[in-house]
Amino acid sequence: MKATSRRTAFLTTTALALTAAVVVTLTGCGSSQGATTLDKSAKVQLTMWTGQTEEAEKLVEKLAKEFEKDHPNVSIDVSPGASSTEDLLQKLSAGFAGNNYPDISYAFGAWASQLETSGRTLDITDRVSDPAVKWDEFSDAARKTVQPTGKKTIGFPAIVDNLSLLYNKTVFDKAGVAYPTADWTWDDFRDAAKKLTDAATETYGYAYSVSGSEETTWQFWPHLWQNGGEILNKDQNKATFNSAAGVNALTYLRDMAIDDKSVYLDQTDTKFAQLFASDRIGMITSGPWQLYDLKTAKTDYGVTTLPGTKGDHQTVSGPDIWALFDHKDKNRAYWSYQFTEWLTSAAQDERWNVAVGNLPLRSSEVDSPAFQAQVKAYPGLDIMAANSVNAKQARPTVPGYVGLSEAIGSAISNVLQGKGEPQSALDSAVKKSDQALSE
Structure with missing residues (x-):
């Protein structure tokens, strides 16, 4: 648990200070045009930056391989993205300027508003409104963090915690x-x-x-x-x-x-x-x-x-997010969303967040055998998970x-x-x- 779970609420001054640099570089050149009409069977190559330590990274890679097996036309290049999570923001900033940024990236919640104002994120508001997504299973704070201005939904919750x-x-x-x-x-x-x-x-x-x-x-x-x-x-x-x-x-x-x-x-x-x-x-x-x-x-x-x-x-709470980015390619946008929705579903979250000792993303996971095994190992984890309902407000993500x-x-x-x-x-x-x- 100690080696893989992260104290998501504690954002270093260095990481936060980099947000000022992002504001300058996010307005760079636009991405080149990709597929303008959706073809779900077309070959698609996605890039994902996980920002994770080695054990958690391997679990995400394993899950990505399972997704690829079920969807042979989709290939997902999974990597940490940077030497540390804090460095991801600088890497994204440089990527925006040079049109070399991922389809999916882990991000601290404090970066959400900067990422939205970059003009490079996907807006998935309409998709997560589908009852099948069970959006209300995420805590209020987690949902608000991926909706930093309330106008767009720029991704899915990735990791949650609370006091x-x-x-x-x-x-x-x-x-x-x-x-x-x-x-x-x-x-x-x-x-x-x-x-x-x-x-x-x-x-x-x-x-x-x-x-x-x-x-x-x-x-x-x-x-x-x-x-x-x-x-x-x-x-x-x-x-x-x-x-x-x-x-x-x-x-x-x-x-x-x-x-x-x-x-x-x-x-x-x-x-x-x-x-x-x-x-x-x-x-x-x-x-x-x-x-x-x-x-x-x-x-x-x-x-x-x-x-x-x-x-x-x-x-x-200090939720972190999976941010989704727009490459002006309908096929990449479709599969980026599909994979991230799948990754953050209860079934997969139990094999990643819960497996490494984090709180479950969704309220429906609290009674799962996987989480109950963690509760047995770390008494009180169930109380912390239930406490997510009291995480009703998100800390500001403004610059x-x-x-x-x-x-x-x-x-x-x-x-x-x-x-x-x-x-x-x-x-x-x-x-x-x-x-x-x-x-």
Whole structure:
């Protein structure tokens, strides 16, 4: 699981920064004209960039060979596409400029709006509206990520995740605190965190990143959304997280960190998980990528949904996508769609995403023997899969998101360390975010 599943929500600054370069090069020359009428029996050569590690790559290659066997006129050249997933965006950018880009490519969700505005993606909205596709089996966040502007559907979800509440049973038992339930409110959570904290043993009830990275930022979004706040306005060109909802959310975290002293403030983004695994932190909010390490450490843990506000238990997800590209060739477009729909069907997803330890793409897979075998190996994975229904909103995929993330991440970090007040810190972050969104 550890070697093949990826922490999709964590987008590196380098990868995100490359989006600016894409905007410049996406407007290059158009692709040459291919088949203008569809011939389903015509020979077709497709190129697919998977962005995967070796084990997952081999599984995709195997599945592609099966598809080719069933469709002898179709040949699919499958490769990672680049030395790392992060490098795919730069490779796509260069490919657009030189008319040498794939038919299908893995892409971080944060790239979706740039890919759509390139004019090089296929729009498959009409096709996925077919009831046979069972589009509603994908989570709301996953569907929204492949529909970045709401005007086009540029591909299929590829990998999904979400934040759930993980709790250390050893820490809870030692403190005599009842385990969290799916009905917990944030008041319940705060009360438990205080009881779990023990200064004498340097044990904390909760942990939060103060690195200022996307780790800091995306952990904040469920608090904002559950309080009724929004990251951006409807036009997605102005930040709105300094609303009363945002201030209330940040004040809550500040009070836990400074007044209660129940939060371990992590400067590294990695130490908190290690401390949780070694019974020094009672609760963390994390995802499926964490379970391998907990199993290895033999940590006695449990998983449930995030605490809620007035029954709202929204979480945040970091979906990645299979983007489909237009080569002005109806045959290539047809078979690109057919293969990707087949690959993301429940039957095939169980043999790829589920097989490598990722959450299933579709809700219909949760009860499958394949996924239940993974749940047995990694307890709590089923809770995380069910939690996908709480992933109702997608993080923005606008070009200025990296600047926005840095701005609010810095604000959150400062406030939690006693270096500012929630309202003024968020106001300042909004000004910086709006500047990033306008560039």
